[in-house]
Amino acid sequence: MFDFAELKTSYKSKGCGQITADDIGKSVKLAGWIESIRDHGGVKFIDLVDITGEIQVIFRADDGATEEITEWSTVQIEGEVRRRPEGTENPKIKTGNVEVIAKSLKVLSKSELPPFLPTERKEVSEEIRLKYRYIDLRREKMRRNIIGRHLVSKSIREKMWEEGFVEIETPYLTKSTPEGARDFLVPSRLQLGKFYALPQSPQLFKQILQISGFERYFQIVRCFRDEDLRADRQPEFTQVDIEMSFVTEEDIISLTERVLKHAFKKVLDIEVSIPFPRIKYSESIRRYGTDKPDTRIPIEVKDISEIFSNSKLDFIRKNLERRGKVLGFSIRDIEIPKSKLVNLESLAKSMGAGGLMWFVIKQNKIISSPVIKHIDDKENLEISKLCDGNGIVFAISDREERARDVSAKLIKYIAKEMNLYRSDTKFAFVWVVEFPLFSWDETENRYVSEHHPFTSPKEEDLEILETNPEKVRARAYDIVLNGEEIGGGSIRIHNSELQNKIFRILKLSDWEVQERFGWFLEALKYGAPPHGGIALGLDRLVAIMFGEDNIREVIPFPKTQSGSCLLTNAPSDVYKKQLDELGIKIKEE
RNA sequence: GGGGCUGUAGUUCAGUUGGUUAGAACGCCGGUCUGUCAAGCCGGAGGUCGCGGGUUCAAGUCCCGUCAGCCCCGCCA
Numbered sequence: 001m002f003d004f005a006e007l008k009t010s011y012k013s014k015g016c017g018q019i020t021a022d023d024i025g026k027s028v029k030l031a032g033w034i035e036s037i038r039d040h041g042g043v044k045f046i047d048l049v050d051i052t053g054e055i056q057v058i059f060r061a062d063d064g065a066t067e068e069i070t071e072w073s074t075v076q077i078e079g080e081v082r083r084r085p086e087g088t089e090n091p092k093i094k095t096g097n098v099e100v101i102a103k104s105l106k107v108l109s110k111s112e113l114p115p116f117l118p119t120e121r122k123e124v125s126e127e128i129r130l131k132y133r134y135i136d137l138r139r140e141k142m143r144r145n146i147i148g149r150h151l152v153s154k155s156i157r158e159k160m161w162e163e164g165f166v167e168i169e170t171p172y173l174t175k176s177t178p179e180g181a182r183d184f185l186v187p188s189r190l191q192l193g194k195f196y197a198l199p200q201s202p203q204l205f206k207q208i209l210q211i212s213g214f215e216r217y218f219q220i221v222r223c224f225r226d227e228d229l230r231a232d233r234q235p236e237f238t239q240v241d242i243e244m245s246f247v248t249e250e251d252i253i254s255l256t257e258r259v260l261k262h263a264f265k266k267v268l269d270i271e272v273s274i275p276f277p278r279i280k281y282s283e284s285i286r287r288y289g290t291d292k293p294d295t296r297i298p299i300e301v302k303d304i305s306e307i308f309s310n311s312k313l314d315f316i317r318k319n320l321e322r323r324g325k326v327l328g329f330s331i332r333d334i335e336i337p338k339s340k341l342v343n344l345e346s347l348a349k350s351m352g353a354g355g356l357m358w359f360v361i362k363q364n365k366i367i368s369s370p371v372i373k374h375i376d377d378k379e380n381l382e383i384s385k386l387c388d389g390n391g392i393v394f395a396i397s398d399r400e401e402r403a404r405d406v407s408a409k410l411i412k413y414i415a416k417e418m419n420l421y422r423s424d425t426k427f428a429f430v431w432v433v434e435f436p437l438f439s440w441d442e443t444e445n446r447y448v449s450e451h452h453p454f455t456s457p458k459e460e461d462l463e464i465l466e467t468n469p470e471k472v473r474a475r476a477y478d479i480v481l482n483g484e485e486i487g488g489g490s491i492r493i494h495n496s497e498l499q500n501k502i503f504r505i506l507k508l509s510d511w512e513v514q515e516r517f518g519w520f521l522e523a524l525k526y527g528a529p530p531h532g533g534i535a536l537g538l539d540r541l542v543a544i545m546f547g548e549d550n551i552r553e554v555i556p557f558p559k560t561q562s563g564s565c566l567l568t569n570a571p572s573d574v575y576k577k578q579l580d581e582l583g584i585k586i587k588e589e
Numbered sequence: 590g591g592g593g594c595u596g597u598a599g600u601u602c603a604g605u606u607g608g609u610u611a612g613a614a615c616g617c618c619g620g621u622c623u624g625u626c627a628a629g630c631c632g633g634a635g636g637u638c639g640c641g642g643g644u645u646c647a648a649g650u651c652c653c654g655u656c657a658g659c660c661c662c663g664c665c666a
Contacts, residue, residue, distance in 0.1 A: 042623035056626070088624050096626090113617065115599060121615080121627070122601045127658045181665055201666095227665040350592065350661070409661095451666080478666080488666060537666085550659095560658065 002147045004052050011076055011108075017053015019095050023081040028100060030055065031076040031108065033138070034069060035119060048077060048100075051143070056090070056099040072111035072118075078104045126552070130566040133557060145554045148267060149542045153220055155266035156240055159259045165216040165242070170205035172198055172222070177516065180452060181225040184235070192583035198224035201535055203452060204520050206243040207492055210531040211523050215245040220538065229561045231550045232484065232540055236559075242489070243533030249475055249491055252534050253431060256479060256487070264427070268545060276429040276479070284432050289327070289408030291435070294483025295428040296421040299414075301407045304328040304395060307382040312374045315354065316397045327403040328395035329411055330387035331420065335360075338368065341392075344410065345370075348396065353406040357395040364389035412483060427544070430480050434458070437474040438505065446507040451476045453502055455490040456532075469505055479536070486541045489534030496524040 007015040011031040019028065032050035044059040046069075057077055069075065079100040090096035115131075116124045118138035129136040136142055157167070176183045176197035183197035199205075201223045209217045219241045226235060240259075244251060257274040264270045277295070284293050289301040305326045308316050316326060336344075341358045348356035359375075360368040364384045366375060375383070386393045394410065396403040415421060422428075437457050438447040447469050449455065457465060461472040476490035493499045499521060503513045513521070539551040552558035559565055579585065 036626075036628095038625050038628055040623055040625065040628080041621070043625085044623095045625050045628085047626070058624085060623080085624070088626090090626055092626080113599070117600080117616070119627085120600065124600065125596090125658075127596090128600080130658090225665065228663085230665085231660075233665070346593095347661095352662070485666065535666090561660090562657080564657090566658090 002151065007050070007052055012050075015052030016048050016050045016055040017094055019055050019081055019098055019100070021083070021097060024083050024098060025081065027078065027080050027103075029076065029078050030057075030100065032074065033111075034071050034073050034075060037069065037071060046102075048075070053094050055095045056084075057102050058099055059102050059105070068110075069105065069107060070111055070113075072114055074108040074111070076106045076108055077102050127560075127566065130552075130558070130560065133567045137556060142553075145542070145546055145548065146556055148546050149538075149554050151267045152263055152542050152545065153538065155263040156220070156259055158266075159262040160218045160242070163216070163255065163258070165218040166214055167219055168209060168214065168217050169219060170199070170202040170209075170221065174199050174205075175516075177204075181227050184224045184226045187582040187584060189581055200225050201239060202241055203454065204517075206241060206533060207454065207528075207531065208520070208523055210243055210245045211526065211528045213245075213529075215529075217244075217533075218242045229559065229563065231552075232543075234539065234551060234555065234558055235563055237551070238538040240487075240536040240538055241533070242535070243531060245529035245531045247491070247530065247532050249433070249477060249532070252489060252491075252532050253477060256534055256536070260429070260479075263541075264545070270427065272427060272429065276431055278431040278433050280434045281432055281436065282434070285404065289404035289411070290483075291432055291478065292480045292483055292485045293430060293432075294412060294415070294480075295430050296425055296482060297411060297415040298422055299329050299331060299411050299420065301327050301329050301404060301411070302386070304383075304386065307379055308397070311379070312376070313371060313397075319397045319399075322399075324398055325400040325403055326395055326397045327400070327407050328386065328393055329407055330391060330393045331414070332387045332391040334391050334418070334420075336392055336418075344394075344414070347413065348406050348410060351406045351409050352402055353396050353398050355396075356406075356410070357397070359383050359393040359395070361387055361389060361391055361393060428482055432478040432480055433476075434473045435476040435478070436470060437461075437472040437476075438469045440470060447505055449502075449506065450474060451488065451490050453506060454492045454499070456493045456498075457502075465501065466505065475532070477534070479534070481541070481544055484540055484544060485537070486544070487534055487536035489532065491530070491532035494524065494528040494530050496521045499524060 004015060004018070006018060009031075011029070013029045014023075016030055016032050030048055030050075032048045035047040035049045035054060038045040042060065046057045046059065047054050048057050057079065077100065079102040081098055081100055084090075084097055084099050114135050115128060116135060118135060118140075120139075124136075137146065160167070173186060173196040176185065176195065177200065181200050183200065186196040186198065188194045188196060202219065202221055206217055206219075221239055221241050222236050223239050224236050227233070229235065242252070242255070244255070254275065257276055261272050261274050264272045279287075279293065281291055284291055287293070287300045303325055305320060308320065308326045311317055311320075320326070341360075344358070345356040357371050358369060359366045359372075361384045364381070366372055366380050366383060369375065383393050383395075394407070396406055398406070436450050437455060439450050440446075441448045451474055456475045458473045458475055465472055474490060476488065478485050478488040480486065493502065500513070503517070508516075539554055542554040543549070543551045546554065548554055557565060557567060564570065
């Protein structure tokens with residue numbers, strides 16, 4: 001996968017995995033880790049590994065290499081390369097046709113017995129892997145993921161450079177922006193009581209760089225959000241951050257497609273076809289129940305309220321009276337054991353739905369369902385039609401939004417569990433476009449930005465901006481891969497009047513706007529080019545490319561769900577002196 | 590903040606209805622062995638059953654609390 005340059009140093013003449021038949025008869029100096037020792041009394045076989053691979057080293061009893069060796073010690077070995085005797089080749093390894101006859105061995109650092117072995121055949125618990133991450137990172141899969149990640153970054157950089165983008169760094173110690181996620185705060189020692197914030201993204205800096213005239217900016221950059229963790233969310237994560245001037249959506253979208261195509265070709269040697277399909281936000285919600293559809297799954301959500309319009313089921317009738325919906329989805333020609341269906345029902349409940357109805361259908365008839373007694377012949381027929389008379393239909397009666405949300409999650413879960421993916425695409429990209437600009441926030445009783453407050457509304461919706469804000473569509477786009485959002489961006493507002501108008505709709509006071517964004521609004525007054533950009537989530541992208549469903553697997557030193565680093569034990573207490581210097585006192589509970 | 594799952598040897602796990610001295614595999618240690626590569630063969634050591642409390646004649650097992658890890662909701666693009 002990765003061709004290392006010849007790893008020659010003062011300690012070694014080349015890497016262990018770099019020895020080939022060309023070296024037969026030559027003396028080599030090697031240094032690495034002892035992965036395994038097979039002691040046959042008169043002869044010892046040692047697998048010596050370094051980052052380039054492994055090589056078998058032979059020690060004979062009379063060789064005088066008497067120093068005691070243990071597995072995973074680092075050693076330096078000098079010896080001669082020879083072809084393996086016939087019949088003893090090992091086709092499983094790259095260097096399996098050759099071996100090194102050791103002339104000398106020097107232990108560089110003796111290893112104690114590691115808590116687990118990098119060659120362990122069974123998966124070790126993640127807790128232990130994270131505590132001894134240096135051992136874990138010696139495992140082949142982790143090496144592949146980390147080097148794979150390097151290759152993704154490298155291929156993206158190459159393409160961005162080629163496309164005329166300038167790589168520019170932006171500050172990590174910056175200003176808190178309470179809109180959106182919670183900030184990580186950094187206390188200022190020089191100005192007691194004041195705080196920097198770590199950036200949630202370099203959003204305003206990259207826009208400022210457009211006003212500065214750089215026209216094409218990118219950066220592979222760490223971002224920070226102090227929110228709860230998930231399998232696909234870490235408090236610090238990496239974005240491929242891109243911004244361009246004098247562009248429309250089309251420019252950003254096609255650039256992103258070219259970059260992703262290049263990365264998949266270079267790293268996985270996979271041709272992804274561009275342009276990617278696009279779906280409007282409203283259509284995605286309607287058909288898939290989510291704004292990040294997994295188009296590998298051939299299952300769609302349907303509004304089947306009509307079928308139940310005269311239902312004998314009380315909870316459905318009441319729900320429909322409250323203008324709720326019955327949404328369903330069907331899977332044709334499938335059998336799921338009843339116990340599994342019951343599990344799915346409790347899963348649906350844990351996702352917030354009141355319940356889940358399922359109908360097992362054979363030969364155009366429902367043969368099993370928890371509500372079968374309350375289904376009349378007409379309903380039976382209509383429901384059976386949904387899966388062409390054979391399969392399973394699921395239905396949720398609830399508030400429309402919740403029914404969609406839970407349906408979408410169940411579809412995703414079932415598809416994964418039962419491997420219901422289309423076979424023609426391993427990587428299914430889709431653009432989701434025409435997001436709403438605002439959504440109504442019940443708890444704050446005001447509109448909030450769906451993307452962020454610098455997103456430009458669609459020009460044709462400007463006239464309803466103040467009269468009908470929830471109908472306004474944004475010039476925003478998300479890129480979704482296999483049902484995961486791997487990036488999103490927008491065309492930005494490039495004039496201060498419109499920007500101010502948006503802030504007013506968001507019910508930010510003039511004072512607040514001035515205090516937080518005054519500097520930015522000022523910048524917009526001095527010749528801002530039309531501009532826009534995108535940010536790609538590198539961790540998620542790499543995870544999907546390498547088939548990992550957890551981004552911790554592609555991050556060398558990730559945090560646990562409670563935000564701890566099990567390797568270093570961060571976060572931790574600090575000395576009182578440090579707090580005093582910052583003017584901070586910890587509240588006693 | 591909430592729901593679910595998990596925690597037993599270095600590691601991965603088993604442990605019956607609460608009942609004798611808590612088991613297995615791999616790893617480790619000692620021995621043996623000149624062609625192995627998941628080496629083989631013989632022998633051996635290794636346990637705060639996450640932690641605290643309770644119920645009981647008796648707790649790995651039941652109850653309460655707590656800590657840690659994972660998945661999810663809320664939160665978060």
